[in-house]
Amino acid sequence: xxxxxxxxxxxxxxxxxxxxxxxxxxxxxxxxxxxxxxxxxxxxxxxxxxxxxxxxxxxxxxxxxxxxxxxxxxxxxxxxxxxxxxxxxxxxxxxxxxxxxxxxxxxxxxxxxxxxxxxxxxxxxxxxxxxxxxxxxxxxxxxxxxxxxxxxxxxxxxxxxxxxxxxxxxxxxxxxxxxxxxxxxxxxxxxxxxxxxxxxxxxxxxxxxxxxxxxxxxxxxxxxxxxxxxxxxxxxxxxxxxxxxxxxxxxxxxxxx
Numbered sequence: 083x084x085x086x087x088x089x090x091x092x093x094x095x096x097x098x099x100x101x102x103x104x105x106x107x108x109x110x111x112x113x114x115x116x117x118x119x120x121x122x123x124x125x126x127x128x129x130x131x132x133x134x135x136x137x138x139x140x141x142x143x144x145x146x147x148x149x150x151x152x153x154x155x156x157x158x159x160x161x162x163x164x165x166x167x168x169x170x171x172x173x174x175x176x177x178x179x180x181x182x183x184x185x186x187x188x189x190x191x192x193x194x195x196x197x198x199x200x201x202x203x204x205x206x207x208x209x210x211x212x213x214x215x216x217x218x219x220x221x222x223x224x225x226x227x228x229x230x231x232x233x234x235x236x237x238x239x240x241x242x243x244x245x246x247x248x249x250x251x252x253x254x255x256x257x258x259x260x261x262x263x264x265x266x267x268x269x270x271x272x273x274x275x276x277x278x279x280x281x282x283x284x285x286x287x288x289x290x291x292x293x294x295x296x297x298x299x300x301x302x303x304x305x306x307x308x309x310x311x312x313x314x315x316x317x318x319x320x321x322x323x324x325x326x327x328x329x330x331x332x333x334x335x336x337x338x339x
Contacts, residue, residue, distance in 0.1 A: 105216075106209030113202060121199045123192050129240040130193075137236050138196035145174050148227040151195040152236035158243040165191070165241075172234040178224045178278075184232065185271070186281045190220035194238040197223065213256055214263025221267060225274060252297040254307060260290065261310040268317055280321045287318045291331035312338060 086093040096111055109123050120142060124130065134152070141150040155162040175181040201207075205226045209215040224230070264286065271279035294311060315338045318324075325331035 102211070104209075104211040104213070106211045106219075109215075110208050113199070113208065116199055119199060120196050121202070122196045124239070125193060127242045128193050129242070131237050131239065134236075134238040135196070137233065138238065141231050141233055142196055142198065145229065145231045147174070147198070147229040147231045148201040149195050149197040149223060150231040150233065151191070152233040152238035154191050154194050154239040154241050155237060156241045156243055162240060164237065170232065170234070172232055174229070174231050176229055177227065178274075181230075181232070182278065182281055184224055184230070185221065185278045186285055190217045191239070191241070192216040192220060193241065195220070195223075201227070210263075210266075212263055213259040214267075218263060218267060218270070221270060225270075252293050254297075254299055254303040257290075257294060257297055257299075258307055258310060260293070261307075261314050264290075264314055264317075265310075276321075280323065283318050283321055283323045287323050287335075288325045288327040288331050290314065291325050291334050292328065295330060295334060315339060 084095055087095050094115070096108075096115060098108065098111075102108060105125065112123075113121055120139065122135070122138070137152065138150050141147070153165055155164045157163075170183040170186070171181040175184070178184060202223070205222070207219060207222045207226065209219050267282070268279050271282070299307070315335055318335075319339060325335050
């Protein structure tokens with residue numbers, strides 16, 4: 083990373099004394115230390131499309147938005163699959179009420195979004211230090227934004243689901259922090275409109291049922307995590323939601339209930 087500082091103006095390298103255990107902490111450091119008008123976040127194993135930043139920069143200036151975003155391609159076993167949001171409104175919307183589907187799952191794809199830095203700092207929008215930090219961050223941004231543009235046809239990033247990624251290594255910590263973040267978001271969404279969390283739940287329910295089925299947990303870990311898993315499924319049930327992607331998810335959901 084030091085070579086970028088040596089070869090390009092405007093680069094600085096910030097080192098922490100030890101690993102933070104969460105991507106939220108270094109992102110917050112970068113956000114606070116940045117001096118630019120706009121900010122974007124990229125994980126170490128993901129890649130921007132060649133003209134991604136130019137595309138987002140022109141859009142955020144043209145439409146005078148708090149943030150803009152496009153779509154991404156998920157790479158699993160070297161095969162890219164473009165992720166689309168079929169029910170989400172493309173183009174400009176002045177607030178979340180005009181495009182409620184923007185709050186939904188698939189993932190928040192933090193790497194596809196260019197933010198006005200002053201918008202984030204003035205609303206004290208920072209990343210929490212648990213997994214699910216990107217969903218919480220993007221949710222707060224959507225609730226506070228006055229002007230957003232979704233460029234649904236613009237491929238911004240390639241998200242690399244390699245064998246070492248969190249999504250493919252489902253641990254006790256991953257699940258526990260995921261259920262904790264979902265409880266936080268349910269409370270956050272409820273401050274605005276319960277419909278928002280129902281929209282999110284339509285996708286996140288199958289996601290977590292699948293993740294729990296794939297997790298390699300010990301018997302004690304399974305017992306320990308069950309109260310959080312149960313609370314999550316009861317929250318989904320109270321919204322009238324059931325899994326719909328896989329029969330195995332439906333069976334698991336019914337067993338938990």
